[in-house]
Amino acid sequence: MQTDHRKTRIKGLFSKYRVLLIFGLCLFILGYFWQASKGSWLKRKISILCDTQRNKTNVLHGLPEIALPRMVYSKPHIFKPPRTDVLTMTPWLAPIIWDGTFNLEILNEQFRQRNTTIGLTVFAIKKYVVFLQRFLATAETYFMVGHRVKYYIFTDRPEAIPNMNVKEGREIVPLRVQNYPRWQEISMRRMEMLSYYSQQRFIHEVDFLVCVDADMQFSNEVGVEILSEVFGTIHPGFYAAERQAFTYERRSTSEAYIPLDEGDFYYCGCFFGGTVAEVHKLTKKCHEAIMADKSKSLEAIWHEESHLNKYFVYHKPTKILSPEYLWDNGLGSPQFLKKKRFLTVPKNHAAIRNKRNSNLK
Template sequence: MFMTKSIGILYICTGPYVLFWKDFYESFEKNFLPSYEKRYYVFTDAEEIFAENNLNVKKIAIEPMPWPLITLFRFSTFLKIEDELNKCDYLMFSNANMICNEIITPEEFLPRKNEVLSVTSHPGYYGKSVIEFPYERRKSSTAYIPWNCGKNYVIGAMFCGTSDAFIKMSKTLKHNIEEDLKKNIIAKWHDESQLNRYIVNKPDVRILEPMYCYPCGMEVSYPKKIYAVSKQAKFDVKTFKGQYSKRQNVLRKYLGILKRKLLLKERFMYLIDTISGAHIEEISDEE
């Protein structure tokens, strides 16, 4: 007898981010893995959420935290319901402000044979040189990556895996983040830096193209399968709009000079790490 496979969708929406939930839910119900049973785990401080009485929606109460703690501690948040998550075949996390715009099939999105995780290429760094990737470069951090290591830069906003692999990764990254915090360290791009370190040298990770996390406010050449919605679309945010137009040109010029200087430094550090044979091992999972 054929059994329908299931995927647990982990969704965090505290404060005003709950405003994105209805559109997210309706679009993913319609287009995301139509042949799969979808179970939504919504971590929120909202008293009520859209469709909370539906059988495939489970609301989990959490306290709001200031940024970047809400994103940094997401793996700890997931593990609050580890027993429940173990009942799913697959698990995925998505940022709150996403819309699934087209039909997404298991074959194109989920890990393939001999793979256990799927991660999404960061649209801002797709196709760029490794020395331009904003990896964590401090050796004191558990997310440290030498300049001559790494092949991809992935976004922290969209990833999935088998439930076993996803939970193991969550435990490992929770541990690594806590180890950094003991030393008063937060990795450069928080959980995203930790995720990028985690996948280095792992042969069982599928790297998806950026079409599964199409950026807000950018026109890029790949299809718009899953895309980010502007906060202004929900919050009516127009803070400082138009106030700094005269300063922007000066700022762009300064940033251009700074970027050129930084690129010289990055090439130098890449050369040093290459000559010295800097390397890192694959991260072993926490049990």
């Protein structure tokens, strides 16, 4: 009797709360699927991330992915710009690289993760091989420390390249090229050779190219902070000059012609670079312009430097190196210059460029 009574009570309760029970069950099932879908979406996102990283590594040199370490450093502050004494951004939002504006450790991590290889190109034709020893020795100390580097040395005298031991991950690659009687021609023909080798070789071997003069020495860090699609360097003689004072090519008959009301900076011919594709584009365009001038018996006022400046007016660099990256000790040590990273080596122009004078090798 009592059991029957209990059964009817339970039945009653069940029918009373049936709706609630079914509602609860539905909620539970919905919740389960939502959770499951959330989980698999997350998983999918991570695996996409891993896939691209793996593919990228394969495209580069098949080396394993580097795990992210902790990133501990003082955080950037909206109201505390690191430099207020110099321009750090162009109107087209390309950063201008000054000491204090970047954290090399963060950048090193980024570029190491991508296993970046950098090609440093330098021409040492005829007597300019005398500059190689100092150039390479200082590059070993200061240039792209901790990264993979190939020194591409264009020369007509490969036997004169100093026999140096370079650090692990770095390599000296001699490239035999012809010489020309005039130093101006040698300087200009660099554009032709760089464009040719970029397409034939560099594109398969390195990610970025850094193209510099031989009569130079590194005297402080020059690292991955300079790397970008395409970059140029502000000439130390003109950083504060007005447009009209820039020694751009002003003859309208030349391909390098820049009108008085155009241009941003005066860039030096001795330090530019970028991805291999961008350097190929730049050097090809400059070489073609040099040849077009030649066919009209014209030579731009500062040779390939004039053409480079023209190029940068219409193809803006994505990064700009401050005069820290090209300085001449004859210009003193102004307050704004916190580091002198890349210096010209004083030379006796007549002696080093003159074919007949053999004082310097």
